[in-house]
Amino acid sequence: MCGRYTLTSDADEVVEVFDVPPLAFAYRPRYNIAPGQEAPVVARDRGGRRMGLMRWGLVPAWADEESGGFINARSESVARTPSFRDAFRRRRCLVPADGFYEWRRDAHARTPFHYRPTAGGLLSFAGIWERWKRPGQEVRYGFAILTTAANGDVAPVHHRMPVVVAPDRREAWLDAGTPAEVLRTLLVPAPDGSFAARRVSTRVNSPEVDDATLLEAAEG
DNA sequence: CCAGACGTTGTT
DNA sequence: GTCTGG
DNA sequence: CCAGACGTTGTT
């Protein structure tokens, strides 16, 4: 699945690659984005694109209790499940990233790995977003990252991975008019060989740690 | 009709 | 909100 | 995803 990820590029590069107006929030490179935190997402806004912060964790609009929300949505069922269907149909977003973490679990340990694109550069995860409001509280926005089966790169570590939207499909993903059968063709594992893994320090386990040394290969 | 569920991950 | 189960 | 907490009484 995808429970932590990285966005280490600088603001200028992100703005250029995602073709959005200048950022209206305080951007900083991130080495350990965790559920519950605010993170940049790209969505349609009045016909154009905009990048803004949303909380990682989607709370369905009908839920009156604020929980942490759902950080992932299964791509295999997202179009049908009541919690996600409406967001999938009308509120899709791109989640800028340049890598993600997965933990390999065995009987004795949980070992973190960082995956980054073999070709380098920025990625888009496929996201959906939702807004919700409780009486007396401000409107909140949250997003979830779609997951799919692990490809050959990830499978040795974990059986799920985030859906990656190829650069030439980003516009289709954001376009509310894209037919469902076209969207379905995007919800597939990334090609084998497109990601490279490195084992990293368990310091990444703590969501409070967020610095460049997290990306260094662990010894051993 | 109303009541209750609605989700992901992993694990056993 | 919207669907399923009773 | 992992880390860390996990309680009681009364009162406003």
Added chain:
DNA sequence: GTCTGG
């Protein structure tokens, strides 16, 4: 064990 917070 299970929930909340980040």
